[in-house]
Amino acid sequence: MAERKRILSSHSKEIVYNVSTFFESEIQQPTATPVKAFTERTAEATLVSEATVRRIRREKNEKGRLFSPERQKVRGPYKPVDDFDKCAIRQKIHEFYTVRRQLPTIDRLYESLKCDINFPGSKSLLLKIVKELGFKWKRSQTKRKVLIEKDVIVEKRIQYLHRIKDYREKDMNLVYIDETWIDTAYTAKKCWQHEDECGVLEPVSRGQRLIIVHGGGKLGFVPNALLIYKAKSCTGDYHHEMNGENFKKWFTEKLLSNLPEKSVIIMDNASYHSVQFDKCPTTNTKKADIQAWLRLHEIQFDNKLLRPQLLA
Template sequence: MSKVNRSGTREVIFKVFQRCMAEFQAGQILWDLDDVYGRTASMTGISESTVRRIVDEGFKNNGKFETPGKHRRGRPKKEMDNFDICALRQKIQFFYTVQKEVPTLRKLQVIAKTDLDFDCSLEVLRKILKAIGFTYKKCQNNRKALIEQTHIAAKREEYLAIIKKNRDLPEELKKDIIYLDESYIHSSYKVTKCWQSLNIEGVTKDISKGKRYIIVHAGSEKGSVPNCLLIFTGNNKLEDYHSEMNAHNFTKWIEEKLIPNLHEPSIVVMDNAPYHSVITNKAPTSSSRVDEIKLWLLENNIDFDPTLRKPNLLSLVRKNKPLPSYHIDNLLGEYGHTVIITVI
């Protein structure tokens, strides 16, 4: 392989030739033109043929020279067809199901080269995997089933037991099952998604959805409870509607709408929204002040040493904590109704 003369070297050789040519044309030396090339070769230490090639390049490019870049032999360009992509998917699946190991890029690169005759870099392989839908993310674990808490399962058992007991009663003794809930609706509905492209933006979503109406109602398999519907306008648009359908409004609806229109003892089913389950005998917690804890102990006739500190007082609370008593349950219970909470 011949040595490459860089641009700076070829420029010097061309200038030496120009100097020798100027002497020849001035008659300072009695040589012919071939001797000018020979003298330049002798002075620069390169072959006469190289001098001739450089001189031709100099005259052609007005004395400007550029160094040719290196010619590196790269991988032959080849694209994966549908058959190769399908085979690559199967190889990845084989790693997981049979070999029980992670198919890294380097392992897949070897497989692609040996089995698919596809020689590519790691970066090219990574782009191919992303293009066919693979994502490099956190591994899954063995906890695939949703583990339900015991108190939720117990609530469901309680609900099902009451419903089954009521169904097994004679027809004349069965209680109506009343379901109640709250929801909301805006006065004007706006779509949130539409077909768009780079050139077509679609419709513009209006920030304002109009007035929000909060709805409270109850019903059974016989239909809605008469005169029980409550609709009022919400004023707070920045928060969830539960901030306006609070314990005070819900209790007022129970007293003024639901109870007067339930003429026979019924089973009332509702979810576990906070204002549905307001506790009347709430015990102190770690966030309670010491004087509040002592007052609760006195009201519940629990003896304690006044010199005890907060941790010991809370220990007494936990030992003597009664079953929770709910305001709505008690309110409906006074009229012979049974309340069931569905835990969600």
């Protein structure tokens, strides 16, 4: 069986190189009468092969120094992480923000997950999973490290998810509605470019802006419910181009009349989606307007009451 190749460190290589240099200097002396070549004598003195001696000398001459070989990292057996563990990691990060009020560093997450779910991997694996979940460790845009959601918002989201689940179990047709916009002269903002090929050129003018309103779900877009009209302005937020009157007209004439049976409409909280025709006074309402609203609804009150008392 062939002898296994020896792995030499940079220090060992240095010794071999110095020995070979010494024997080489002896050969160059005019009085010396060497019997063997200096590479062969070096191999015998250092117990390495002649090829190794030549390789070490070549490395020293070409690179100016000797290097230790790179060691292969010994990896342990891979321990898979399922979707349950990934969900637990995401919830743990949220817990650090909302409950503990601490920054969820990898060290803190690792120690907590080891105790809670007996996380099977290492810190490097945890870091990889956190990145796969979409988290990025970057500078905060404001003085606050995080934006903590109010409990009432979290509760509303939970209610929404429960209702959606109930509708799906009842085999209801979920229809999502929304608005967006597009410029008639729209071009891609990024493209493959080269020194000889500039790619797509962005036009000087964006052209006419179009507002698009539509609704759809798993059955596709609602037939005949598409609404496209020209916007008055090509700048700013497109939401100001839609108002409660236009939305109500589209909602009743184009959407409701074309919906199939057992449909549920889902929309966001845009102001024109929930216009109040008889809006209740708020803290910004003038005292005289509050009194007028109370009289309109035949609610008795004392004229000496202050505005907070009238609102109550």
